Amino acid sequence: MKIVKKVIKKTLRKIGIDRINKALKSQGVKYELAKTGATYYTYYWRKATKKIDLKTLPSFWEIASMVIDDQRTSLYYDRLYTLWQGVLSVPSFDYPLAEIGTYRGGSAKFIIETMKKNGYKNKFFVFDTFEGHALVDQRLDGKHRVGSFGDTSYEEVKAYLNSPNVTLHKGNFLETAQNIDHITNFGMVHIDVDVHPVTTFCLKFFERRTLPGSIIIVDDYGNLSCKGLKKAVDDFVQTNSHFKMFYLLTGQALLVKVNNVEAV
Numbered sequence: 001m002k003i004v005k006k007v008i009k010k011t012l013r014k015i016g017i018d019r020i021n022k023a024l025k026s027q028g029v030k031y032e033l034a035k036t037g038a039t040y041y042t043y044y045w046r047k048a049t050k051k052i053d054l055k056t057l058p059s060f061w062e063i064a065s066m067v068i069d070d071q072r073t074s075l076y077y078d079r080l081y082t083l084w085q086g087v088l089s090v091p092s093f094d095y096p097l098a099e100i101g102t103y104r105g106g107s108a109k110f111i112i113e114t115m116k117k118n119g120y121k122n123k124f125f126v127f128d129t130f131e132g133h134a135l136v137d138q139r140l141d142g143k144h145r146v147g148s149f150g151d152t153s154y155e156e157v158k159a160y161l162n163s164p165n166v167t168l169h170k171g172n173f174l175e176t177a178q179n180i181d182h183i184t185n186f187g188m189v190h191i192d193v194d195v196h197p198v199t200t201f202c203l204k205f206f207e208r209r210t211l212p213g214s215i216i217i218v219d220d221y222g223n224l225s226c227k228g229l230k231k232a233v234d235d236f237v238q239t240n241s242h243f244k245m246f247y248l249l250t251g252q253a254l255l256v257k258v259n260n261v262e263a264v
């Protein structure tokens with residue numbers, strides 16, 4: 001069996017995943033082989049019928065398809081489904097939500113529409129410089145540069161998100177965080193900023209502004225081009241017993257607050 005697996009693996013590599021995917025697509029097959037990471041023919045395929053068919057969740061599928069079609073996010077159905085579950089985990093209207101790193105508004109729009117669909121009226125605070133990365137650690141953040149993701153606009157995203165419970169905050173989060181300094185009961189926080197310095201800041205900031213049961217979803221934890229971000233999360237969870245971290249198959253990190261941080 002081991003030899004068969006080895007031969008299959010070698011053959012797949014030789015043919016090239018792109019070519020295989022092209023062939024699958026031309027045959028109308030809706031699955032494709034993953035290009036990086038783990039063994040592409042094991043957990044993605046094995047017992048696939050046991051996995052959730054997101055198309056059978058009509059409300060989710062409709063909203064996810066809308067934001068994907070709007071081409072305002074690189075999050076696909078899998079990662080959006082984590083956000084969907086995140087929103088539904090928020091226990092009541094009293095717990096605000098936040099997103100740091102909004103870019104062109106895709107994931108924020110998804111969160112807004114998910115709230116609407118499920119009758120949530122929670123406040124939602126949305127942050128970005130709308131001028132790209134403000135701060136990058138050249139040693140840790142690889143190819144990320146100050147100004148990357150600058151091709152967006154505050155006014156345009158505001159018009160796109162257009163919802164009464166939502167406020168947009170423009171600027172470096174290290175400064176704009178003061179706008180929500182007084183809120184201590186965030187139910188869900190989505191951090192999608194790609195780089196080390198601001199991820200570290202966000203985690204520290206929300207550490208005391210969340211309650212047991214609150215969740216923080218960090219996008220791109222498993223992204224090979226976001227190693228600085230991964231380090232920020234790893235350092236945080238290693239020294240912080242108030243959160244349990246789950247590394248999801250989607251590459252997102254899910255941090256669940258399990259108990260309160262005592263005041264210092």
Ligand SMILES: C[S@@+](CC[C@H](N)C(=O)[O-])C[C@H]1O[C@@H](n2cnc3c(N)ncnc32)[C@H](O)[C@@H]1O
Nearest residue numbers: 073074101103106107128129132149172173193
């Ligand atoms: C990958 S994009 C976010 C993508 C978005 N969540 C989506 O729907 O796909 C990362 C964003 O983080 C923002 N960002 C990075 N550093 C920031 C900082 N210090 N303060 C505020 N926003 C920041 C960038 O401007 C960029 O728009």
